[in-house]
Amino acid sequence: MADDLCLLIKDTLIIKAPKKSPLVLRMFVLAFAMVCGIYICSICLKQISTRSNVGFLNVQVINRPCEPPNIEPSEKLYAHFPMPNTFSRDECACNPVRYFAILSTQRSGSGWFETLLNSHMNISSNGEIFSVKVRRSNISTIVETLDKIYNLDWLTSASKNECTGAVGLKWMLNQNHEDIVEYFNTKGVSAIFLFRRNLLRRMISILANSYDQNAKPLNGTHKSHVHSPHEAEILARYKPTINATLLIPDLRKVEEMAAKALEYFKSTRHIILYYEDIIKNRTKLKEVQDFLKVPQMDLKSRQVKIHKGSLSQQVENWDDIEKALMGTPYKSFLHEDYQM
Numbered sequence: 001m002a003d004d005l006c007l008l009i010k011d012t013l014i015i016k017a018p019k020k021s022p023l024v025l026r027m028f029v030l031a032f033a034m035v036c037g038i039y040i041c042s043i044c045l046k047q048i049s050t051r052s053n054v055g056f057l058n059v060q061v062i063n064r065p066c067e068p069p070n071i072e073p074s075e076k077l078y079a080h081f082p083m084p085n086t087f088s089r090d091e092c093a094c095n096p097v098r099y100f101a102i103l104s105t106q107r108s109g110s111g112w113f114e115t116l117l118n119s120h121m122n123i124s125s126n127g128e129i130f131s132v133k134v135r136r137s138n139i140s141t142i143v144e145t146l147d148k149i150y151n152l153d154w155l156t157s158a159s160k161n162e163c164t165g166a167v168g169l170k171w172m173l174n175q176n177h178e179d180i181v182e183y184f185n186t187k188g189v190s191a192i193f194l195f196r197r198n199l200l201r202r203m204i205s206i207l208a209n210s211y212d213q214n215a216k217p218l219n220g221t222h223k224s225h226v227h228s229p230h231e232a233e234i235l236a237r238y239k240p241t242i243n244a245t246l247l248i249p250d251l252r253k254v255e256e257m258a259a260k261a262l263e264y265f266k267s268t269r270h271i272i273l274y275y276e277d278i279i280k281n282r283t284k285l286k287e288v289q290d291f292l293k294v295p296q297m298d299l300k301s302r303q304v305k306i307h308k309g310s311l312s313q314q315v316e317n318w319d320d321i322e323k324a325l326m327g328t329p330y331k332s333f334l335h336e337d338y339q340m
């Protein structure tokens with residue numbers, strides 16, 4: 001259309017040409033040709049930009065974030081709709097996903113707790129990912145790793161399918177956590193604190209586990225967790241000797257670490273769990289599932305507890321330990337027992 005119009009006008013000008021002064025006419029034709037050119041160009045540009053707009057709209061339609069009606073405004077920060085690069089979430093693309101981290105200390109039952117969580121069809125807890133030092137070498141590697149996990153692109157045996165409703169990892173509180181609190185608060189990650197009440201039992205578990213690392217009584221392999229009563233019985237045969245002088249300062253150090261972590265993450269959405277409470281009362285696990293907003297299920301673990309029964313049978317120098325803790329705030333650790 002525009003081209004035709006320009007030609008038509010050009011033609012009329014050319015027809016009139018012989019009657020005018022050639023210079024003025026040439027200038028006039030030149031100017032007119034320029035105006036035409038600009039006009040045509042502008043139309044072309046407009047067409048190009050509308051075409052790319054259409055493309056942009058298509059992309060938006062495909063990637064439109066899901067907004068299920070039943071999410072309260074206060075929950076918005078915590079309901080995510082990740083779009084993994086490695087697979088498609090298909091029919092569950094609009095199921096919200098919660099991000100979580102289990103914040104715990106060594107030998108506090110977090111391995112067992114994770115196997116319970118992973119027995120849920122909608123939960124994927126990826127283990128102690130940051131035990132690999134290079135991943136926590138600086139904040140950029142930490143953020144890169146967390147982003148990948150929470151985008152469901154971290155593939156481990158714990159990875160579920162497109163219908164994962166809660167995804168997380170285990171973070172040990174002796175790893176430097178100063179950097180991650182901001183990440184948690186801005187990305188809407190919920191924290192699950194898992195502590196052990198009886199820190200004396202924890203200490204025995206640490207000593208026995210580090211003994212096992214060297215002695216390897218199970219046919220030469222080191223096992224932090226076992227799946228049969230027979231293996232548990234073999235591992236429990238070892239009775240550590242606890243340094244009674246260092247006992248109280250050591251217990252105090254662990255308490256302080258937990259208190260500091262709670263203070264540090266106090267602005268993060270969190271739940272506090274104790275290993276002993278979960279062992280005694282499995283309804284605690286229902287609270288955890290509610291916290292993660294996944295449907296309630298019976299959670300199971302194949303792990304078998306290594307140390308059971310009375311503590312006095314598990315330490316070589318029980319008399320020293322008893323003497324050291326009598327009359328201190330830790331004396332209850334001597335007698336608190338539970339059934340598995």
Ligand SMILES: *[C@@H]1O[C@H](CO)[C@@H](O)[C@H](O)[C@H]1NC(C)=O
Nearest residue numbers: 134135136137138139140141
């Ligand atoms: C962070 O650590 C990684 C791996 O050690 C390294 O490649 C990267 O250069 C570091 N980045 C910064 C900003 O220090």
Ligand SMILES: *[C@@H]1O[C@H](CO)[C@@H](O)[C@H](O)[C@H]1NC(C)=O
Nearest residue numbers: 095121122163164165294295
């Ligand atoms: C849990 O997983 C099942 C099966 O994979 C799926 O049908 C369901 O929508 C998921 N629920 C949530 C809350 O993600």
Ligand SMILES: *[C@@H]1O[C@H](CO)[C@@H](O)[C@H](O)[C@H]1NC(C)=O
Nearest residue numbers: 217218219220230231234235
């Ligand atoms: C060690 O290996 C043998 C033979 O494979 C097996 O019978 C035994 O139960 C194993 N012992 C432990 C403690 O796993």
Ligand SMILES: *[C@@H]1O[C@H](CO)[C@@H](O)[C@H](O)[C@H]1NC(C)=O
Nearest residue numbers: 241242243244245246247320
């Ligand atoms: C306990 O630890 C302290 C400090 O490391 C050490 O001096 C002491 O000899 C240890 N006691 C025993 C019985 O090993």
Ligand SMILES: *[C@@H]1O[C@H](CO)[C@@H](O)[C@H](O)[C@H]1NC(C)=O
Nearest residue numbers: 280281282283284285286287
């Ligand atoms: C288990 O815990 C729930 C709350 O988490 C409580 O209501 C219930 O009474 C407890 N059951 C036992 C046997 O302690």
